[in-house]
Amino acid sequence: MKLAVIPGDGIGPEVVAEGLKxxxxxxxxxxxxxxxxxxSRWHRTGELLPDSVLRELRGHxxxxxxxxGDPTVPAGILERGLLLRIRFELxxxxxxxxxxxxxxxxxPLAGDQSIDLVVVREGTEGPYAGAGGLLRKDSPxxxxxxxxxxxxxxxxRVVRNAFERANRRARKHLTLVHKTNxxxxxxxxxxxxxxxxxxxxxxxxxxxxxxDAAMIYLVTDPGRFDVxxxxxxxxxxxxxxxAAVSGGIGLAASGNLDVSRTNPSMFEPVHGSAPDIAGTGxxxxxxTVLSIALLLDHLGMPDSxxxxxxxxxxxxxTRQPGSVGRTQAVGDRLAALASS
Amino acid sequence: MKLAVIPGDGIGPEVVAEGLKxxxxxxxxxxxxxxxxxxSRWHRTGELLPDSVLRELRGHxxxxxxxxGDPTVPAGILERGLLLRIRFELxxxxxxxxxxxxxxxxxPLAGDQSIDLVVVREGTEGPYAGAGGLLRKDSPxxxxxxxxxxxxxxxxRVVRNAFERANRRARKHLTLVHKTNxxxxxxxxxxxxxxxxxxxxxxxxxxxxxxDAAMIYLVTDPGRFDVxxxxxxxxxxxxxxxAAVSGGIGLAASGNLDVSRTNPSMFEPVHGSAPDIAGTGxxxxxxTVLSIALLLDHLGMPDSxxxxxxxxxxxxxTRQPGSVGRTQAVGDRLAALASS
Ligand SMILES: CC(C)[C@H](C(=O)O)[C@@H](O)C(=O)O
Ligand SMILES: CC(C)[C@H](C(=O)O)[C@@H](O)C(=O)O
Numbered sequence: 001m002k003l004a005v006i007p008g009d010g011i012g013p014e015v016v017a018e019g020l021k022x023x024x025x026x027x028x029x030x031x032x033x034x035x036x037x038x039x040s041r042w043h044r045t046g047e048l049l050p051d052s053v054l055r056e057l058r059g060h061x062x063x064x065x066x067x068x069g070d071p072t073v074p075a076g077i078l079e080r081g082l083l084l085r086i087r088f089e090l091x092x093x094x095x096x097x098x099x100x101x102x103x104x105x106x107x108p109l110a111g112d113q114s115i116d117l118v119v120v121r122e123g124t125e126g127p128y129a130g131a132g133g134l135l136r137k138d139s140p141x142x143x144x145x146x147x148x149x150x151x152x153x154x155x156x157r158v159v160r161n162a163f164e165r166a167n168r169r170a171r172k173h174l175t176l177v178h179k180t181n182x183x184x185x186x187x188x189x190x191x192x193x194x195x196x197x198x199x200x201x202x203x204x205x206x207x208x209x210x211x212d213a214a215m216i217y218l219v220t221d222p223g224r225f226d227v228x229x230x231x232x233x234x235x236x237x238x239x240x241x242x243a244a245v246s247g248g249i250g251l252a253a254s255g256n257l258d259v260s261r262t263n264p265s266m267f268e269p270v271h272g273s274a275p276d277i278a279g280t281g282x283x284x285x286x287x288t289v290l291s292i293a294l295l296l297d298h299l300g301m302p303d304s305x306x307x308x309x310x311x312x313x314x315x316x317x318t319r320q321p322g323s324v325g326r327t328q329a330v331g332d333r334l335a336a337l338a339s340s
Numbered sequence: 341m342k343l344a345v346i347p348g349d350g351i352g353p354e355v356v357a358e359g360l361k362x363x364x365x366x367x368x369x370x371x372x373x374x375x376x377x378x379x380s381r382w383h384r385t386g387e388l389l390p391d392s393v394l395r396e397l398r399g400h401x402x403x404x405x406x407x408x409g410d411p412t413v414p415a416g417i418l419e420r421g422l423l424l425r426i427r428f429e430l431x432x433x434x435x436x437x438x439x440x441x442x443x444x445x446x447x448p449l450a451g452d453q454s455i456d457l458v459v460v461r462e463g464t465e466g467p468y469a470g471a472g473g474l475l476r477k478d479s480p481x482x483x484x485x486x487x488x489x490x491x492x493x494x495x496x497r498v499v500r501n502a503f504e505r506a507n508r509r510a511r512k513h514l515t516l517v518h519k520t521n522x523x524x525x526x527x528x529x530x531x532x533x534x535x536x537x538x539x540x541x542x543x544x545x546x547x548x549x550x551x552d553a554a555m556i557y558l559v560t561d562p563g564r565f566d567v568x569x570x571x572x573x574x575x576x577x578x579x580x581x582x583a584a585v586s587g588g589i590g591l592a593a594s595g596n597l598d599v600s601r602t603n604p605s606m607f608e609p610v611h612g613s614a615p616d617i618a619g620t621g622x623x624x625x626x627x628t629v630l631s632i633a634l635l636l637d638h639l640g641m642p643d644s645x646x647x648x649x650x651x652x653x654x655x656x657x658t659r660q661p662g663s664v665g666r667t668q669a670v671g672d673r674l675a676a677l678a679s680s
Contacts (some may be wrong), residue, residue, distance in 0.1 A: 021660060046475075073551040075520050075521040075527075076520065076522070076524055076527075079522060080521075080522070080524070084522070087366045098353070106450075107447055107450075108449055108450060108451075108559045108560050109449060109450060110446075110447075110448060110449060110450040111448075127486075127488070127522070127523060128522055129522075132487075132488070132523075132526070133525055134525050134526045134528065134529070136492075139492070140492050140493070141491075141492060141493075142491070142492040142529055143489065143490070143491050143492070144490040144491075144525040144526040144528065144529040145487055145488060145490070145525060145526070146467075146487070146488040146489075146523045146525055146526050147472075147485055147486070147487050147491075148467070148472075148486040148487075148488070149483065149485055150483070150484040150485070150486075151481075151482070151483050151484075152476075152479070152480050152481060152482040152483070153480070153481075156480075179573070179576070180415050180416065181415040181416045181419040181420075182416070182419060182420070182424070182468055182573075182576075183467060183472075184416055184420070184470075185472045185473055185484040185485060185486055186472070186484040186485075186486050187415075187416075188474065188484065189474070189482055189484040192478070195557050198403075211369070211576075211577055212576050212577055212579075213580065214582040215555075215577055215580040215581035215584060216580050216581070216584040216588075217581070217590065219449075219559060219581065219584045220448050220584060222666045233510065233519070233522075236519070236522075236551075236552050237551055237552055237555055237577060238555075239552075240555040240556050241555035241556070241559070241581070242558060243556070244555060244556040244559045245559060247561075248361055248556075249556065262556070278342060279432045287491075314588040
């Protein structure tokens with residue numbers, strides 16, 4: 001396996017090191033190339049994602065990203081110039097984000113919750129398309145527009161992938177989250193596609209939920225969700241809430257997938273570079289290791305993926321309550337469990 | 341006071357009756373005209389909001405709405421033809437939604453939470469403008485666009501109103517919630533306006549939070565928020581979550597305000613028509629009564645507003661845990677407390 005690694009900034013390199021420890025423990029033949037991208041490179045050279053680097057990335061089977069950013073980089077620079085550019089250039093149309101409340105993990109919700117859902121977020125269009133503009137900028141007559149672009153092509157492939165996943169899961173339940181009562185044009189398209197594709201998956205039960213109602217359900221009854229399919233922006237919002245109710249973004253993994261496998265997919269923890277704790281050795285590498293499980297699944301190694309997940313589940317269930325793991329100690333434990 | 345009342349469908353008329361009980365208890369001189377609008381009228385006549393009715397509504401000091409809708413009306417019909425049409429025609433640019441965890445109310449979050457925030461949601465533009473369209477509809481080449489329209493004029497008046505409110509509150513703290521790192525055009529406009537207007541309110545501390553991060557904070561540390569200002573769609577999403585963590589939409593009030601007072605403002609509970617419990621006499625009228633407090637505030641009767649709020653606070657603190665109030669009994673109690 002040829003793996004491109006972008007450790008990034010802050011705690012990125014620290015969690016990536018532990019992720020690689022686990023990966024190389026379960027899959028010995030990994031050929032790693034490391035790419036220096038992120039805030040630090042931008043500060044030094046002004047470069048975000050040189051075309052030559054993008055070309056090299058394409059030559060790999062997958063990409064592992066730690067986290068990029070630091071507070072001195074203006075908002076939007078790294079997002080649009082690096083993270084979103086990779087997602088769009090490599091056609092990462094399925095943004096996969098599971099949320100699961102593992103035994104032993106205390107979430108913020110009172111009472112017993114059972115959360116085991118996966119969000120299939122569209123990754124290459126919608127309000128993220130970058131369309132829009134400013135008229136009469138900086139004047140009292142300024143007008144700013146943002147255009148959400150939704151195509152049948154783009155929606156269909158994501159909805160289909162969500163149905164495939166739902167069909168493979170025990171509960172076989174899929175919820176479309178949107179705001180069809182207000183965003184009527186894109187709502188119509190999403191609804192039609194879900195209806196059409198559902199014909200091919202008669203075993204999957206289909207539900208619909210407005211994005212605002214989904215907020216309420218995620219804190220009062222998150223167990224109702226199995227697979228959620230939604231657009232790029234709603235997916236961004238809902239996955240942070242799903243992560244929060246499942247114990248925090250310290251445990252949230254994500255895969256940016258080109259499910260056609262034309263381009264390498266990219267795996268990353270949902271959390272940021274957390275400059276405040278960088279260098280202290282206290283960052284939790286669990287989300288990165290979970291992202292490794294997604295990577296193994298995507299590359300057709302489900303047995304290894306299950307071993308990594310089982311290691312995480314065991315570790316979380318047996319961690320002393322309140323004990324904060326040291327980054328390396330957690331990585332060592334997970335690597336030992338996964339390769340045992 | 342000339343009040344237009346739209347009881348609507350389902351539990352709408354039930355909760356509105358209790359709201360009026362409380363209102364007429366504290367303000368004896370209320371002249372009420374009732375308007376039959378909603379799912380039931382649409383089913384009978386096909387009418388949503390006849391121009392003549394809209395003209396009559398304009399002649400009132402305020403509007404009280406219960407809830408509209410039933411499951412047999414296709415999504416979007418009542419929303420766009422009635423609710424949003426009123427908001428847009430009457431220029432309800434400030435959509436005011438307080439969220440407070442009252443003593444005695446058990447929310448879904450574990451641990452002690454102190455929540456007392458108010459969301460100032462823009463109400464007449466953004467992704468709700470209705471701009472966009474479909475190309476190659478119903479074909480495999482369909483493209484659906486939604487255009488978020490944001491104007492300096494529209495953003496400035498809402499941001500200013502939010503600063504005024506923050507300045508009157510004890511904590512004097514305002515958070516802009518947006519997604520400036522992705523929605524760069526509208527993000528730039530909102531950020532600029534907040535920065536400009538903040539100069540006039542030197543006592544108000546200003547923070548910024550991405551919409552996705554706001555999801556996490558609302559379930560892990562909701563006490564950090566005081567006044568939130570945000571766009572129409574983010575406001576829709578955030579206010580349902582804020583309501584959920586403060587004990588549910590059964591307690592969530594809202595005011596659709598034309599703060600210039602050119603047109604009557606409209607007050608409504610955030611919950612829907614709940615056809616499943618309509619007629620059972622179990623709907624909680626508290627959100628409607630809280631909306632009455634917003635109405636009194638808006639019309640310059642803060643003392644009466646505080647009395648209504650105090651009645652609600654007392655009632656919630658003294659309700660037997662687990663006892664579900666009967667609609668009329670709750671209304672009677674609140675009316676007696678508020679007018680005592
Ligand atoms: C950093 C940002 C561009 C990104 C997004 O909005 O998709 C992040 O929030 C995420 O969810 O991966
Ligand atoms: C019914 C719908 C149009 C409305 C909205 O999206 O604004 C509702 O969700 C609300 O928050 O008042």
